[in-house]
Amino acid sequence: MIYLTLLKELPYLLEGVLVALELLLAFMSLGFIIGMVLSVTEVYGNRWSSTLAFMIERFFRGVPAIVLIFLFYYGLSDIYNISPFAAATLALGFRTGAYQSQIFKGAIQAVGPGQMMAARAIGMGKIQAIWSIILPQALRFGIGPWSNEFASELKDTSLAYTIGVVELLRRAKYIVSYTYGNALIVYGFCAILYLILVRLGNTVLYRIEKKLQIPGFETRKEGGLG
């Protein structure tokens, strides 16, 4: 009975969920840092640094994720013995970094030039103004679009399957193999697990967004922007 097998293998599958979440945490953190650096450089950098940031961002947004994963795994394997997990982290990290940079860039530009001017006018340096005034506001604006990126990246952890990371989908594939079939039920169960994870994640992010909302700001946007 496949349902009994699924029940028996549930811990095995849930471990796969954990692996997927570890991978997600690793490359989303990397991507967050890359996205921050790229977006701040694109908006506030000089001509050379912002062009460089722009090119990096265009490259990683323009190449399919699976190609990046192969590049980082098989490509790097020629010179360095990289683990599948590390290769997936780098490939997906750079890719989400490029996408996150677009989110942060829009959010930074939504803050309004008056905020930077006022920060400089009381004597803050540029970096300090970005850190203390611009980013705290931009990050709030960014949570909504960021939760989209989060959901799409959570689903894309399954791509790491292709280079042998034993995450949820790969474990499901093992079960399909050794029970000779039942693809619909096993992958269907897998789909439900992904769905639950995405919904949970988005709910948490939505709560965070609500909690960090600046009082009065959403309803009276013209107020402090200027």
Add this chain to the structure above:
Amino acid sequence: MCLLKVEDVYKSYGDFMVLRGISFQLEKGEIKVIIGPSGTGKSTLLRCLNGLTSPDKGKIWIDGVEVTDPKTNINKIRSNIGFVFQSFNLFAHLTALDNVCIGLVKVKGMKKSEARLLAMEELRRVGLEDKAGAYPAELSGGQQQRVSIARALAMNPKLILFDEPTSALDPELIGEVLNVMIDLAKGGMTMLVVSHEIGFCRAVADEILFLDEGKIIEKGHPSVLLTNPSYKRTKEFLHKIIELYGEERD
């Protein structure tokens, strides 16, 4: 020695020459008001004074330090000059109290507890101690502008620059901001104000500078310049603002 000295300042944006050789001085404790049609470089001039914009030519000194010298630590200069914007520009993610605090903590390196006490004092000075916990978007325009004046005051500035501080306000909110400014003036603060509030000019200005097409056309004590200007251009402009703003507000 004068607190602010501006010598032959020029500034262009592309082909458009905004400032064409501005020179004037401001003594400690003096209050000068700049009037003039829009697009004549009033805001640009103020922004040149604290280095938010760099002039193409000319020199500016504040308290003996040359602002226009590239070697000058401009952040240090700015922390000594208050700047009040037309559109307030309060930090939207911070409460009124933290708006006043942040410069003290981040720029002057003061302890947060100490900064809060001082900031509360400044909010009291502009009559807003009960709004300390409110965010900018929860305040009226007049209250926001008073917080922004408190933010400037907290830094203990040698000079405050006001860039049309009441132009973005509804008429019934202008008075509360002007009253705070008049109190400051009477307290001896050095102020350079871009404004078309004739009543304010009469009450506190030591001199009015009439700026047109990037030049100071005429200057003089309000009692002279407002009632008996020498130039036709000044007369026409005064007629226009009196039509728009009324002779006196109070």
